Amino acid sequence: MRALVTGGNGFVGRHLCAALRERGDEVVVAGRPHASGVVDLELDLRDFDNVCAVVAAANADVVFHLAAIAFVPEGNNDPLTTYDVNVLGTARVFEAIRRSPRPVRRALFVGSAEIYGSRPASAYPLRETSAPQPTTPYAASKTAGEAIALAAFRTFGIPALMTRAFNHIGPGQDDRFALSSFAKQLAEIKNGAPPLMYVGNLEAQRDFLDVRDVVRAYALLAERGVDGEAYNVCSGRAVTIKEVLRRLITIAGVAVEVREDPERMRPSDNPLSLGDNAKLREATGWEPTISLDASLRTVYEAAVAGVGAHA
8 A cells, every 4th residue: 555644744643654664555754844754745735736746746545634733722822824724724635635646545534532522421432423512723623624524525435534533642742742741841850850840730531542553543444444434543441631640750750749830721621531432443443452551651761762862
């Protein structure tokens, strides 16, 4: 298989490209150049001619569309750019696929469980039949992206499917995200920084999944998923941020003082996010293979290596 991965030099994209290559697939990495990794083709989702050129040059069997603004606070700070990149950018990708001289075998739109919004406790675990209730610009952009992918399938016959990824973690994640921030702070403390940690809301419960299990689900869905369908990608278990922090502190083996930072609190933070992965499992045979503790250890070890490299 020859795959085009938009955003292939981002956090999830790098892991997806590695997983595909390990299976023996050819991979074309498209994205905006930055320090996190190299690209084969430079991609600007706001430039339709560029998007068309990238899709045509990739000549791919499968397109994994990951490129997006993915940090919720960034979407809150600049919603119009978020909509341009995530919504119109997705429309440009699917229109470029439609116009491409080579039909693709599958186009996978990577969405987010953020589209579900906040629900009463009785609604969990969330299933794909739950209607979207986005509460942030980022969530709205991913809801619209799903609709674009579905319209591309229903109107033009593009073999598209959608994923709804819950919280995923792993080495290489931007330290603007909570667990990566915790790990970096702990690594700095281990390296001699003052034993003081700044955190946001620790009471929220999240469904965490290792990024390597996430990208394995994407690859399997590209092979075995059903066109026009959406799939939750999640562990099916929820844990509080407080518990995850406790486990990271244990892994680091340091004594710390934890302080809440108002700047890290999100006004639209959902108290609970928990998904049902039965549809994914039934379609692909996928099972999560990496425990939360094992995943947290790799996150912490990556943070230690990063702090050591900059010491």
